[in-house]
Amino acid sequence: MLVPVVLGVTIMTFYLSRVVLDPLAAYVTEKTPAYLIPVIRHQLGLDQPFYVQYLYYLRDLITLNWGWSRAGHMSVADAIATFFPATVELTTVSIIITLLVGIPLGIISALRNNKIEDHASRVFSLIGISMPVFWLGLSLQYLFTYWTRVQGWFALPSTGRYDPILFASHPVQRITGLLILDSLIQGNFVMAVDAFLHIILPAITLAFLNIGVVTRLTRSSMLEVLRQDYITFAKSYGLPQRIVIYKYALRNAMIPVVTSTGLMIGGLLGGAIMTESIFAFPGMGWLSYRAIIFNDSNTIMAYVVLSAFVFVLVNLLVDLIYAWLDPRIKY
Amino acid sequence: MDEKILEVKNLRVNFYTYRGVVKALNGVNLDLNKGEILGLAGETGSGKSVTGLSILRLLPQNARVVEGEIFFKGRDLLKISEKEYNLIRGKEINAIFQDPHTYLNPVFTIKEQFKDILLSKKDSLKNSSKIDIKKLDEIMVSALKDVKMPAVDRVLRMYPHELSGGMKQRVMLAIAFSLQPSLIIADEPTTALDVTIQAQVLEIMKELQRKYNTSVILITHDLGVIAETCQKVAIMYAGRIVEYGRVSEVFRNPLHPYTKGLMEALPRADIDVKVKSIPGTVPDLVSPPSGCTFHPRCPYAMEICKRQSPRPSYVKERMVECHLYS
Numbered sequence: 001m002l003v004p005v006v007l008g009v010t011i012m013t014f015y016l017s018r019v020v021l022d023p024l025a026a027y028v029t030e031k032t033p034a035y036l037i038p039v040i041r042h043q044l045g046l047d048q049p050f051y052v053q054y055l056y057y058l059r060d061l062i063t064l065n066w067g068w069s070r071a072g073h074m075s076v077a078d079a080i081a082t083f084f085p086a087t088v089e090l091t092t093v094s095i096i097i098t099l100l101v102g103i104p105l106g107i108i109s110a111l112r113n114n115k116i117e118d119h120a121s122r123v124f125s126l127i128g129i130s131m132p133v134f135w136l137g138l139s140l141q142y143l144f145t146y147w148t149r150v151q152g153w154f155a156l157p158s159t160g161r162y163d164p165i166l167f168a169s170h171p172v173q174r175i176t177g178l179l180i181l182d183s184l185i186q187g188n189f190v191m192a193v194d195a196f197l198h199i200i201l202p203a204i205t206l207a208f209l210n211i212g213v214v215t216r217l218t219r220s221s222m223l224e225v226l227r228q229d230y231i232t233f234a235k236s237y238g239l240p241q242r243i244v245i246y247k248y249a250l251r252n253a254m255i256p257v258v259t260s261t262g263l264m265i266g267g268l269l270g271g272a273i274m275t276e277s278i279f280a281f282p283g284m285g286w287l288s289y290r291a292i293i294f295n296d297s298n299t300i301m302a303y304v305v306l307s308a309f310v311f312v313l314v315n316l317l318v319d320l321i322y323a324w325l326d327p328r329i330k331y
Numbered sequence: 332m333d334e335k336i337l338e339v340k341n342l343r344v345n346f347y348t349y350r351g352v353v354k355a356l357n358g359v360n361l362d363l364n365k366g367e368i369l370g371l372a373g374e375t376g377s378g379k380s381v382t383g384l385s386i387l388r389l390l391p392q393n394a395r396v397v398e399g400e401i402f403f404k405g406r407d408l409l410k411i412s413e414k415e416y417n418l419i420r421g422k423e424i425n426a427i428f429q430d431p432h433t434y435l436n437p438v439f440t441i442k443e444q445f446k447d448i449l450l451s452k453k454d455s456l457k458n459s460s461k462i463d464i465k466k467l468d469e470i471m472v473s474a475l476k477d478v479k480m481p482a483v484d485r486v487l488r489m490y491p492h493e494l495s496g497g498m499k500q501r502v503m504l505a506i507a508f509s510l511q512p513s514l515i516i517a518d519e520p521t522t523a524l525d526v527t528i529q530a531q532v533l534e535i536m537k538e539l540q541r542k543y544n545t546s547v548i549l550i551t552h553d554l555g556v557i558a559e560t561c562q563k564v565a566i567m568y569a570g571r572i573v574e575y576g577r578v579s580e581v582f583r584n585p586l587h588p589y590t591k592g593l594m595e596a597l598p599r600a601d602i603d604v605k606v607k608s609i610p611g612t613v614p615d616l617v618s619p620p621s622g623c624t625f626h627p628r629c630p631y632a633m634e635i636c637k638r639q640s641p642r643p644s645y646v647k648e649r650m651v652e653c654h655l656y657s
Binding site: 229 | 430
């Protein structure tokens, strides 16, 4: 499934990029002499038939020769290597927050079904799902950067990925591109903490919406599982409540949660344009937003293909986790 | 000398539903001696499963025991804490359920589930201070051999969906008997199985019951199964036991009109009689009929049956609740 889907996406992006805009635009400016335009066109192979161009495109796609990014002022491959890890980092932190809050909340909600705890978690989820990202992001900045500073307590950084002044005194070598991980590997705890402080607000902003989804899903699937006969069976043999719920029920209840978490990760890895813009966080969302503004077809194409690829990959991962969770599933 | 192991006294259970209060049990009295198999028979909705679940304290959330006592080895099961009862469950009182397909957890191996049950009862496994993992394995293997399971080691490593229905039910039997409990509540253990496998499972159950001298409450609507397996039988109707006695006597000479009806509803191969069904259906327990709950369906109904519920009459070890005998 993986290969045909990705191929299909490449055909579509390729077609769209040739129809909607002229890729030549990335290589010429107002100052380019008119007589040079057909020459450049020929050099770049843009005068070749469509399918030939597509084959060239596929070749360059595989060899990471993705062209020049006007939005990033570097080659597209470099731009993605720079911006994608930031998004991976943001996604990871955000998903960890989502699951750490969402699953326990869902379990409590299911166990205290229709009691006050359940209602509270329902309201909380609903707020999370309904809250617009731009409003939440700005509110968090106001609360944890401005208001807490005015109170004289502390101030979380509101923009960027790290503090450049701190970075100058505590430089971090780039290994994976994940700043927190890189700092930790090099024992640079100052930068690790700084990077974490920078990522926490955007991560919470992104997590807030997903917490609601995970909580509601965990709750309903937990309630469903707790009604099953095998739970009655486990109880009838006097297994402690702890094992019945956290082992026997939770594993069964996690199956739908894994699906939706996979979709979430896929979506988040594509970059969150609004959140990254609000927090000036240099990730894929920020890059793609700039690429669209700049009419930068190379970057947009690379972005779309990469997003599709990541999505397919995450889905594959979800399937593997399924098979591990539920032995009845065989591939 | 019969040793009484279980004594249910005047048990009343209500279900609180949207339609109203369903009086599922209306004063059930039950005695069970050590090593005895008691059959609990009746139509769907007569309260036989609810009786079993009450003893196990596994009633659904909307159900309440409103009155009554359940003495097990002299202790009232309804009065002890959940924690205390969890020590009894699995060790002293075990359950076997109807559908082996849904009662084993699909995502864990047989061994994992079996082991957790044994581990939760580790007090009874402890020789010294540490539990012996090897001993756990021994118990599991011997329990599965007890139920004549072939290739025990392989079965232990399997997931429930890899086993057939009969094998799963034998796994349940193995788990139920592994800690040699004093009481097993078997709720329709053979209903979901093929007829040939039914006989096999019943045979194994009887054998283990004799071996460990276990008391069993066998809940079923199949009078044939009761005739095969049980010593005593209790016939339930609308949340009450209407007739109780030795299987041989009750089956040869049913006293209660409902029991008679049940017997006549049995298809028989040996003699050529037409199967007769009992007219009408089980009464609605939200608003049960006045007097004797069976009177609307009873061919012998008298005037008094409509007004007054019958009191139990005893003839030796036999009990019947019907105005015909009072």
